[in-house]
Amino acid sequence: MTKVSPLAPKTIAALPPIAGVRLATHACGIRYQGRDDLMVAELAAGTAVAGVFTRSLTASAPVLWCRQAVKGGSARLLVVNSGNANAFTGAAGIASVRRTVDTAAKLARCRAEEVFIASTGTIGVPLDDAKITATLATVLAGLSADHWAAASRAIMTTDTYPKTATRTAVIHGVTVRINGFCKGAGMIAPDMATMLAYIFTDAALPAPVLQTLLRKGADKSFNAITVDSDTSTSDSLVLFATGKAGNRPVADVDDKALKDFRRALYDLLLDLALQVVKDGEGASKFVRVNVTGAASRRAARRIAFAIANSPLVKTAVAGEDANWGRIVMAVGKAGEKADRDHLAICIGGVLVAKDGEMVPAYDEAPVTAHMKGTDVVFDVDVGVGRGKATVWTCDLTHDYIDINGSYRT
Amino acid sequence: MTKVSPLAPKTIAALPPIAGVRLATHACGIRYQGRDDLMVAELAAGTAVAGVFTRSLTASAPVLWCRQAVKGGSARLLVVNSGNANAFTGAAGIASVRRTVDTAAKLARCRAEEVFIASTGTIGVPLDDAKITATLATVLAGLSADHWAAASRAIMTTDTYPKTATRTAVIHGVTVRINGFCKGAGMIAPDMATMLAYIFTDAALPAPVLQTLLRKGADKSFNAITVDSDTSTSDSLVLFATGKAGNRPVADVDDKALKDFRRALYDLLLDLALQVVKDGEGASKFVRVNVTGAASRRAARRIAFAIANSPLVKTAVAGEDANWGRIVMAVGKAGEKADRDHLAICIGGVLVAKDGEMVPAYDEAPVTAHMKGTDVVFDVDVGVGRGKATVWTCDLTHDYIDINGSYRT
Numbered sequence: 181m182t183k184v185s186p187l188a189p190k191t192i193a194a195l196p197p198i199a200g201v202r203l204a205t206h207a208c209g210i211r212y213q214g215r216d217d218l219m220v221a222e223l224a225a226g227t228a229v230a231g232v233f234t235r236s237l238t239a240s241a242p243v244l245w246c247r248q249a250v251k252g253g254s255a256r257l258l259v260v261n262s263g264n265a266n267a268f269t270g271a272a273g274i275a276s277v278r279r280t281v282d283t284a285a286k287l288a289r290c291r292a293e294e295v296f297i298a299s300t301g302t303i304g305v306p307l308d309d310a311k312i313t314a315t316l317a318t319v320l321a322g323l324s325a326d327h328w329a330a331a332s333r334a335i336m337t338t339d340t341y342p343k344t345a346t347r348t349a350v351i352h353g354v355t356v357r358i359n360g361f362c363k364g365a366g367m368i369a370p371d372m373a374t375m376l377a378y379i380f381t382d383a384a385l386p387a388p389v390l391q392t393l394l395r396k397g398a399d400k401s402f403n404a405i406t407v408d409s410d411t412s413t414s415d416s417l418v419l420f421a422t423g424k425a426g427n428r429p430v431a432d433v434d435d436k437a438l439k440d441f442r443r444a445l446y447d448l449l450l451d452l453a454l455q456v457v458k459d460g461e462g463a464s465k466f467v468r469v470n471v472t473g474a475a476s477r478r479a480a481r482r483i484a485f486a487i488a489n490s491p492l493v494k495t496a497v498a499g500e501d502a503n504w505g506r507i508v509m510a511v512g513k514a515g516e517k518a519d520r521d522h523l524a525i526c527i528g529g530v531l532v533a534k535d536g537e538m539v540p541a542y543d544e545a546p547v548t549a550h551m552k553g554t555d556v557v558f559d560v561d562v563g564v565g566r567g568k569a570t571v572w573t574c575d576l577t578h579d580y581i582d583i584n585g586s587y588r589t
Numbered sequence: 590m591t592k593v594s595p596l597a598p599k600t601i602a603a604l605p606p607i608a609g610v611r612l613a614t615h616a617c618g619i620r621y622q623g624r625d626d627l628m629v630a631e632l633a634a635g636t637a638v639a640g641v642f643t644r645s646l647t648a649s650a651p652v653l654w655c656r657q658a659v660k661g662g663s664a665r666l667l668v669v670n671s672g673n674a675n676a677f678t679g680a681a682g683i684a685s686v687r688r689t690v691d692t693a694a695k696l697a698r699c700r701a702e703e704v705f706i707a708s709t710g711t712i713g714v715p716l717d718d719a720k721i722t723a724t725l726a727t728v729l730a731g732l733s734a735d736h737w738a739a740a741s742r743a744i745m746t747t748d749t750y751p752k753t754a755t756r757t758a759v760i761h762g763v764t765v766r767i768n769g770f771c772k773g774a775g776m777i778a779p780d781m782a783t784m785l786a787y788i789f790t791d792a793a794l795p796a797p798v799l800q801t802l803l804r805k806g807a808d809k810s811f812n813a814i815t816v817d818s819d820t821s822t823s824d825s826l827v828l829f830a831t832g833k834a835g836n837r838p839v840a841d842v843d844d845k846a847l848k849d850f851r852r853a854l855y856d857l858l859l860d861l862a863l864q865v866v867k868d869g870e871g872a873s874k875f876v877r878v879n880v881t882g883a884a885s886r887r888a889a890r891r892i893a894f895a896i897a898n899s900p901l902v903k904t905a906v907a908g909e910d911a912n913w914g915r916i917v918m919a920v921g922k923a924g925e926k927a928d929r930d931h932l933a934i935c936i937g938g939v940l941v942a943k944d945g946e947m948v949p950a951y952d953e954a955p956v957t958a959h960m961k962g963t964d965v966v967f968d969v970d971v972g973v974g975r976g977k978a979t980v981w982t983c984d985l986t987h988d989y990i991d992i993n994g995s996y997r998t
Contacts, residue, residue: 238921238929268917270930270946303914304947408900410915411922491817491900491985492993499994505712506819508677512647513820520647521679537679538713576900577994581987584901585908 184340187458187466187554187574193344195328195359199382200224200422202323205334208311211263211301216334218312221258221378222288222323227422229255229296230390232398234415240267241277242297243414249293253387255420256290259297259312260335260376262363266299266307267413276309283313287320298376298416300337300363332361335376338583339363343455349383349444352437354427356383360448362417364456365407377402377417377452383441384423385430392433393445394419401449404481405572406488407460408580419445457572462579465497467556467572473524474567479516483562484571486514494576500551502544504532511562522563529557593749596867596875596963596983602753604737604768608791609633609831611732614743617720620672620710625743627721630667630787631697631732636831638664638705639799641807643824649676650686651706652823658702662796664829665699668706668721669744669785671772675708675716676822685718692722696729707785707825709746709772741770744785747992748772752864758792758853761846763836765792769857771826773865774816786811786826786861792850793832794839801842802854803828810858813890814981815897816869817989828854866981871988874906876965876981882933883976888925892971893980895923903985909960911953913941920971931972938966 201223205216223229231250233243259280266273277297285292299307332342344361364375379394398417423429430437458466469487474480487493487510496503504525511518521536528550532542550556556575610632614625632638640659642652668689675682686706694701708716741751753770773784788803807826832838839846867875878896883889896902896919905912913934920927930945937959941951959965965984 234921235924236918236921237924237927238917238932268914268929268932268942268945268947270944272946303917304942410899410901410918413918413921490819491989492819495990495993498990501994505677508647508712509645509819509822512643512645512822515644515646518646520677523647523677533677533713535679536677537681538677576990578987578990580900581904581907581985581990584904585910585986 185459185463187463188341189455192342193346195344195346195361196357197325198357198359198380198422199424200227201380202325203327203331204319204322204324205327205330206315206319208261208315210261210308210311216330217262218319219260219331219334220319221331222320223255223257223420224422224424225256227255227420228253228385228387228390229418229420230387230394231416231418232394234412236411236413238268238413240265240299240414241269241273242266242299243416245277245281246296246416249296252293254294255296256294257284257288257296258378258418259284259295261299261312262335262337263301264299264305264307265301265303265414268304269306272306276307280309280312283316287317296418298414300335300376300414303413328359328361335363337363338365338461339459340365341459343452343459345448345451347444347448349441351383351427351430351441354425356381356425356427356441358444358448360452362452362456365459365461375402375412375415375456379419379448381421382423382425383421384425384427385421389430389433390419390421393442397446397449400446401453404570405453405457406485407457407574454572457574460574461583462577463574464577465554465556465575467497467558467574469571469573470557470559471562472568473561473563473565475517475565476567477569480567480569481571482516483511483514483518483560484569486510487558487560488571488573491576494573497556498575498577502527502532502547502551507558507560511560517564518562519564524561524563526559594868594872596872597750598864601751602755604753604755604770605766606734607766607768607789607831608833609636610789611734612736612740613728613731613733614736614739615724615728617670617724619670619717619720625739626671627728628669628740628743629728630740631729632664632666632829633831633833634665636664636829637662637794637796637799638827638829639796639803640825640827641803643821645820645822647677647822649674649708649823650678650682651675651708652825654686654690655705655825658705661702663703664705665703666693666697666705667787667827668693668704670708670721671744671746672710673708673714673716674710674712674823677713678715681715685716689718689721692725696726705827707823709744709785709823712822737768737770744772746772747774747870748868749774750868752861752868754857754860756853756857758850760792760836760839760850763834765790765834765836765850767853767857769861771861771865774868774870784811784821784824784865788828788857790830791832791834792830793834793836794830798839798842799828799830802851806855806858809855810862813979814862814866815894816866816983863981866983869983870992871986872983873986874963874965874984876906876967876983878980878982879966879968880971881977882970882972882974884926884974885976886978889976889978890980891925892920892923892927892969893978895919896967896969897980897982900985903982906965907984907986911936911941911956911960916967916969920969926973927971928973933970933972935968936960
């Protein structure tokens with residue numbers, strides 16, 4: 181499976197340098213041959229950090245480490261390997277993280293809690309961390325401000341293209357930069373785990389402000405996408421702020437001075453999240469589900485996810501079938517308040533059902549044409565309140581079965 | 590798609606007569622040509638009734654009717670059509686139910702609330718009830734105690750075989766009989782809705798006792814199966830007791846006199862429910878998920894469903910891949926308490942993971958052989974308590990995509 185997703189962006193964003201960030205990659209041979217599988221980012225002294233991690237109760241050893249480390253609010257090094265997730269590896273996995281972190285901290289002359297770590301790849305196989313620790317000194321010697329493209333590729337597993345985005349924003353009259361890259365193609369790929377996303381900015385912002393921004397931004401981006409409803413044991417989204425742009429720091433997350441930065445950050449997070457959906461395993465259609473009229477935002481979100489995760493809705497999209505009956509079914513199963521007799525559904529902007537019935541003579545031609553395109557939009561109003569939410573997903577195709585069934589011979 | 594599911598039972602149970610029950614079928618041409626699409630069951634005066642219906646908030650018009658009617662506890666007629674679900678048909682659907690029920694009640698000389706009704710088939714298309722009401726008198730003239738096979742076939746939609754079961758039990762020294770038949774292949778099939786199940790017994794039991802038995806029995810059978818996690822707008826499970834066996838009635842559901850009847854009823858319900866799973870759209874493997882060691886029965890159930898509904902677990906089964914990493918992932922996403930470091934997983938009875946790690950040198954040969962069979966068993970102990978639950982499902986295959994994608998040309 182090396183063909184690039186048909187939904188891939190036409191161009192991959194080139195990432196400019198960010199003051200205070202240097203990157204390096206290396207081929208450690210953890211699992212893949214002939215490609216880099218280790219990515220290291222060095223952060224300048226004084227870098228603040230925030231993170232959002234999987235809520236899975238069977239989270240990987242690196243996630244357990246990072247959940248604790250992020251509380252310190254300070255970062256100097258990020259070490260990520262692909263090929264092995266170090267998940268469900270028991271005490272050996274915890275020890276492996278500890279050895280890697282200690283080696284990295286010693287080399288970078290920082291505290292262990294300033295080292296962030298992630299692993300993505302096979303679950304349940306012990307990670308041979310010696311392959312990482314033995315080469316770390318050499319890798320650090322190769323750090324450069326320009327290795328963004330290589331870094332975004334080194335963390336890939338089943339991804340068919342690297343996912344990158346960059347933005348600028350102004351804080352107190354100073355222009356700051358934000359770069360991000362991520363990987364992920366299913367919530368968990370064949371024997372592989374994970375969505376990993378790393379965001380870097382030269383803005384000077386304290387960790388608590390970053391944490392609030394990141395959590396809210398994640399809710400509107402990475403937490404609003406679904407490929408197959410499955411949740412990885414390793415999902416990690418980490419934001420580093422080096423402070424090198426020299427803006428006057430903002431201590432209050434509600435300060436108006438953050439308005440432009442917030443916009444840019446959220447926009448970048450959504451850009452990256454949608455790139456993950458567009459690389460969804462087997463995806464041939466990109467689907468946006470807008471739910472309005474729900475009892476609350478939370479209710480709207482649950483209804484939108486019920487639609488986006490429904491195998492019957494997803495297979496209908498794959499079959500280019502404007503099957504609004506399945507949307508009705510998904511609304512019904514979401515368990516949130518909905519008024520059957522005021523439900524309204526638009527497909528590609530055309531009202532196909534309203535007041536609990538099919539619109540008798542809706543024009544099928546534009547609906548059929550819309551379903552044949554690669555971008556499908558469902559607008560669903562459930563008729564009970566003002567709550568709304570948007571969720572993005574992809575269709576469920578034969579390729580998903582091929583990729584994940586790995587039919588053994 | 591007319592090939593019979595590879596998981597279908599070798600033989601279809603022939604149902605004997607039940608005193609107080611007469612059946613008839615008819616070809617009304619609602620949607621299908623050349624086959625019966627109407628099934629009517631006449632129940633003797635004094636028949637008690639209980640019912641469990643879909644919790645969908647977009648339930649069909651017939652379900653709305655039956656939810657009310659069942660409160661009366663008394664039944665004289667059951668009228669079921671296939672080909673059209675009368676779901677999401679607004680006020681027209683409600684009126685259609687009313688006309689059918691009124692016509693049926695007049696012909697059977699009973700109260701409208703003693704007429705039970707169901708429709709299964711296309712969603713969102715008005716049901717031409719005149720096709721039913723115009724022929725009802727003729728159909729009733731053909732009632733017979735022997736039409737069980739025809740009745741079980743008349744309600745089929747995308748089912749590849751009729752689903753029947755029969756049992757006997759003893760109440761206070763009197764042998765009573767229980768027959769059941771049902772239909773269903775996805776929670777909702779292509780444009781089709783539904784699981785419908787009808788149980789008939791000659792036992793003399795009051796409606797409140799039947800209702801408690803049916804609800805508990807449903808929890809261990811129809812509510813413990815999943816094909817694709819989607820919920821129909823029309824699911825109905827109805828139990829009729831004619832009282833013709835002449836047993837001394839039992840007024841208390843906890844009376845020991847009900848022990849054998851309860852066993853027989855639950856066994857029959859599970860038999861029918863598993864036949865639905867084995868006809869799951871595209872199913873090539875039958876999967877039993879046993880969860881133990883959970884904080885409660887409810888928690889165990891949620892974890893078992895998280896595993897059974899995971900597209901990644903289901904595609905792994907289709908691919909005959911003993912991918913226990915995906916089971917770990919599904920446990921993690923269920924949101925219920927689990928101890929990562931005490932998690933144990935058996936595949937086909939072989940312990941493949943325990944104490945949060947892969948069992949280093951487990952014998953792969955029997956596991957591989959087990960995955961190649963049609964009956965797959967996962968035992969998962971989550972290591973925190975004594976709650977347990979079993980859920981049954983099938984795999985996710987290319988045929989599911991074909992059946993539900995209905996790729997338009």
